[in-house]
Amino acid sequence: MHVDHHDLQHEFPEMQDAIVALRHSNPMFERLYATYNRLTGKVEDLEEHDMPVDDFTIEDMKKHRVKLKDDLYHLILAYRAGQRNPKS
Template sequence: MQVDHHDLHSEFPEMADAIDALKSGNAHFAKLFATYHRLTGRVEDLEENDMPVADFTIEDMKKQRVKLKDELYHILLAYRAGQQAAK
């Protein structure tokens, strides 16, 4: 089965520097990033290995991932806005 990879750097390649800066400098972002990364890995493993799992379970995991990605994205936007304002 072809699996799309959803790591944050692939999702937002234009924000790679901000992701790296926030991972090391913002504990809240780092915690969310780690949770997103673990959840993404679990979903991709289930899909890649065609493991038996209830549809609602994987859908729930994907919904959690989308929620985390949205929160991470908003933190990234705020960080970049702050960087622009500082210039």
């Protein structure tokens, strides 16, 4: 089965510098990033190997992944805004 990859490098290729910087400087971002990657790996593994799983379970996992991605995206945007408008 073909599986679309949802790692942040594929999702936000234009934001790689901010992702790397945040991973090294923001513990909350790193924690969310690690959780997102673990969950993405689980979902992709289930889909790729066509493993039996309850539809509600996989949907809950995907909803959680979307929430994590949204949280990460907002942290990236805030970081980039701070880079453009540094405090004096």
